[in-house]
Amino acid sequence: MxxxxxxxxxxxxxxxxxxxxxxxxxxxxxxAMQLEPPHLDxxxxxxxxxxxxxxxxxxxxxxxxxxxxxxxxxxxxxWEISEDGTVYTFHLNEGVKFHDGSAMDAEDVKFSLxxxxxxDSANAQKALFKGITDVTVVDPMTVKVxxxxxxxxxxxxxxxxxxxxxxxxxIENIKTNPVGTGAxxxxxxxxxDKIDLEKNADYWGTPAKLDKVTFKFISDPTAAFxxxxxxxxxxxxxxxxxENLPQFEADARFQVLVGSTEGETILSTNNKMxxxxxxxxxxxxxxxxxxxxxxxxxxxxxGTPIGTHFAPHNPDYVDLxxxxxxxxxxxxxxxxxxxxxxxxxxxxxxxxxxxxxxGGEIIAAQLRAVGIETEISNLEWAQWLxxxxxxxxxGLTIVSHTEPFDxxxxxxxxxxFQYDNPAFQQLMTDLNATTDPAKRSxxxxxxxxxxxxxxxxxxxxxxxxxxVANAKIKGLWKDAPTQATDLTAVYWED
Amino acid sequence: xxxxxxxxxxxxxxVFVVAALVSLIWVPYxxxxxxxxxxxxxxxxxxxxxxxxxxxxxxxxxxxxxxTSIAVALVAVGIGMGIGVPLGLAAAARKGSLLDELIMRxxxxxxxxxxxxxxxxxxxxxxxxALNAIIAIGIFNIPVFARLTRSGALSLWTRxxxxxxxxxxxxxxxxxxxxxxxxxxxxxxxQGTIQFSLGILAEAGLSYVGLGAQPPIPSWxxxxxxxxxxxxxxxxMALFPGLAILLTVLGLNLMxxxxxxxxxxxxxxxxx
Numbered sequence: 001m002x003x004x005x006x007x008x009x010x011x012x013x014x015x016x017x018x019x020x021x022x023x024x025x026x027x028x029x030x031x032a033m034q035l036e037p038p039h040l041d042x043x044x045x046x047x048x049x050x051x052x053x054x055x056x057x058x059x060x061x062x063x064x065x066x067x068x069x070x071x072x073x074x075x076x077x078x079w080e081i082s083e084d085g086t087v088y089t090f091h092l093n094e095g096v097k098f099h100d101g102s103a104m105d106a107e108d109v110k111f112s113l114x115x116x117x118x119x120d121s122a123n124a125q126k127a128l129f130k131g132i133t134d135v136t137v138v139d140p141m142t143v144k145v146x147x148x149x150x151x152x153x154x155x156x157x158x159x160x161x162x163x164x165x166x167x168x169x170x171i172e173n174i175k176t177n178p179v180g181t182g183a184x185x186x187x188x189x190x191x192x193d194k195i196d197l198e199k200n201a202d203y204w205g206t207p208a209k210l211d212k213v214t215f216k217f218i219s220d221p222t223a224a225f226x227x228x229x230x231x232x233x234x235x236x237x238x239x240x241x242x243e244n245l246p247q248f249e250a251d252a253r254f255q256v257l258v259g260s261t262e263g264e265t266i267l268s269t270n271n272k273m274x275x276x277x278x279x280x281x282x283x284x285x286x287x288x289x290x291x292x293x294x295x296x297x298x299x300x301x302x303g304t305p306i307g308t309h310f311a312p313h314n315p316d317y318v319d320l321x322x323x324x325x326x327x328x329x330x331x332x333x334x335x336x337x338x339x340x341x342x343x344x345x346x347x348x349x350x351x352x353x354x355x356x357x358x359g360g361e362i363i364a365a366q367l368r369a370v371g372i373e374t375e376i377s378n379l380e381w382a383q384w385l386x387x388x389x390x391x392x393x394x395g396l397t398i399v400s401h402t403e404p405f406d407x408x409x410x411x412x413x414x415x416x417f418q419y420d421n422p423a424f425q426q427l428m429t430d431l432n433a434t435t436d437p438a439k440r441s442x443x444x445x446x447x448x449x450x451x452x453x454x455x456x457x458x459x460x461x462x463x464x465x466x467x468v469a470n471a472k473i474k475g476l477w478k479d480a481p482t483q484a485t486d487l488t489a490v491y492w493e494d
Numbered sequence: 495x496x497x498x499x500x501x502x503x504x505x506x507x508x509v510f511v512v513a514a515l516v517s518l519i520w521v522p523y524x525x526x527x528x529x530x531x532x533x534x535x536x537x538x539x540x541x542x543x544x545x546x547x548x549x550x551x552x553x554x555x556x557x558x559x560x561x562t563s564i565a566v567a568l569v570a571v572g573i574g575m576g577i578g579v580p581l582g583l584a585a586a587a588r589k590g591s592l593l594d595e596l597i598m599r600x601x602x603x604x605x606x607x608x609x610x611x612x613x614x615x616x617x618x619x620x621x622x623x624a625l626n627a628i629i630a631i632g633i634f635n636i637p638v639f640a641r642l643t644r645s646g647a648l649s650l651w652t653r654x655x656x657x658x659x660x661x662x663x664x665x666x667x668x669x670x671x672x673x674x675x676x677x678x679x680x681x682x683x684x685q686g687t688i689q690f691s692l693g694i695l696a697e698a699g700l701s702y703v704g705l706g707a708q709p710p711i712p713s714w715x716x717x718x719x720x721x722x723x724x725x726x727x728x729x730x731m732a733l734f735p736g737l738a739i740l741l742t743v744l745g746l747n748l749m750x751x752x753x754x755x756x757x758x759x760x761x762x763x764x765x766x
Contacts, residue, residue: 297530
């Protein structure tokens with residue numbers, strides 16, 4: 001009797017196992033990330049978390065970023081640029097529909113661009129649209145954009161998450177119910193927990209391979225580790241604890257992708273606050289810092305040293321780390337020359353990420369070695385934005401600037417680190433007016449060298465972008481050329 | 495039995511007090527010097543309790559951390575006693591008066607808030623530092639001592655010798671100091687020990703969430719917080735500061751129990 005029951009049980013278990021083996025590959029995925037978006041409108045907030053969920057998945061722009069940072073055609077199938085570089089004529093893809101069923105046409109493009117560049121626009125990156133003087137609808141599939149001068153960056157600008165195309169019909173509720181043209185459509189948002197997307201069956205381009213996507217938000221590094229280990233989530237993009245990566249690498253269940261980002265991690269320095277208004281003092285700080293110790297100690301080896309505010313994987317990057325090589329003796333000498341033979345005291349304000357908190361402790365120890373005493377205060381992001389970013393009440397801070405190609409911030413004297421150099425501002429004006437690639441490259445290299453020579457900030461390292469995922473998931477972006485988790489090509493291997 | 499509690503508790507507490515005192519003049523390694531090349535090493539001859547994620551010696555950090563914890567808890571208890579005891583004496587001396595009501599209802603008000611929550615609020619508003627942690631923990635010690643003193647003093651005010659003192663013309667303030675206070679000291683010592691252990695726990699809790707002593711000053715709570723993501727491959731980083739907190743608090747509580755048995759007149763009489 002007992003034996004028989006056992007036998008039947010065994011047979012059904014075998015049958016079950018067999019049927020599972022034959023089943024289709026999984027078509028849903030749970031992707032975790034650290035930060036939850038404050039709302040769901042990428043065109044009216046600086047929060048990168050919005051783009052991390054929606055960019056390319058739900059919303060698309062005229063152009064789009066590829067996984068390598070290249071600018072590819074998006075909703076615009078092709079374009080012509082006038083001789084003088086001021087008129088762009090975009091030809092839109094046929095048959096593009098918003099998720100609510102309405103057609104995407106030139107009127108929507110005009111609406112989106114006019115909305116973003118309007119006087120009262122809430123767009124966080126209004127500079128992207130600054131040169132646009134006119135947007136004209138030629139016919140439903142053609143739109144003409146006129147600029148006030150040639151802008152070599154215009155197609156790049158149009159690929160940003162802040163420049164995605166939205167519809168006037170759905171704009172009112174976009175913050176809670178985003179309606180885009182992407183391969184996935186938004187279904188549900190449980191605040192504080194997750195956002196659900198599902199496959200857009202009417203997608204105009206290559207359809208997504210997944211049927212259902214769930215984004216989970218796990219801010220605590222310990223909880224993140226537990227969630228991945230227990231396989232509660234299938235992938236974690238931007239994994240917050242680099243110290244745990246070797247464990248995942250050693251585990252056959254997981255794959256670890258360590259990609260590059262556009263995140264220049266810098267020891268941001270208040271250039272207007274004495275004694276940092278003295279370039280000698282800033283140079284002394286730069287030579288007091290041992291980058292490798294910070295990368296090893298704070299990031300467990302993940303990160304690339306940088307000597308200027310530019311991504312090392314960019315073809316125009318110049319390696320200037322030698323200009324600020326670790327040399328505490330030189331640092332002490334410079335401090336003495338600047339009139340601080342016994343050093344001085346300053347503040348070091350640290351936002352929450354571990355690169356800042358841990359990096360801050362290491363930098364404080366390194367600065368102490370040359371006589372600079374720092375008073376560390378750990379701040380939450382809201383406090384950091386208020387005190388440091390808006391209030392400019394800081395001596396030093398550590399932060400990663402994750403926007404792509406953002407050297408232009410050095411041309412803004414009112415930006416929080418307050419670097420005011422007319423020569424650099426002229427350089428950026430020249431850059432924007434230049435379309436010739438060789439000339440642009442030359443200007444960019446000069447710009448990098450200029451800020452490195454002025455020791456505007458302490459340049460530490462390029463943030464690494466670790467993704468931990470189930471070993472069977474294919475098609476994830478390794479690098480993070482922009483804030484995005486593009487899942488349109490992701491699938492499960494059988 | 496009772497003496498054993500006192501001895502074990504006293505010994506455990508003494509170990510950490512001695513460690514804290516020794517750290518004033520000598521520690522095995524400088525706790526502000528980082529040694530990244532030697533990070534996350536397990537216990538060894540060179541580093542008895544291993545090193546942390548910056549290569550700092552954990553034994554040295556626990557010793558200096560003991561100093562932080564003990565200093566914070568001691569000053570906090572001092573604040574609580576320094577303000578709470580006079581308030582309690584005054585309330586008892588003027589029992590039923592407006593002053594009594596004012597003091598005791600004020601105490602109830604402070605008591606009504608969850609103490610750690612308010613401590614978090616205070617440090618969030620005035621900035622995170624060891625000093626603000628001391629003030630926050632100190633404020634919550636005030637009602638504890640005020641109530642204890644008042645209840646102890648009330649029963650004493652009916653005694654004959656107090657009556658005699660009143661008849662001889664002594665004022666309420668003088669009686670409180672000369673006759674009441676010495677007789678509630680036993681109670682206060684016991685409560686002080688307990689509050690001291692709670693203060694250490696509160697300090698560890700506040701620095702765990704980043705609101706206590708700021709780096710580079712080592713503190714047990716922050717050592718625990720730092721070790722959190724590394725617990726799976728470097729358990730020693732969490733184990734030793736955790737044990738330090740556990741043993742100190744346990745020691746102080748045992749000592750408090752032992753002291754109560756020894757000093758509480760009621761229990762002493764029961765024994766006799």
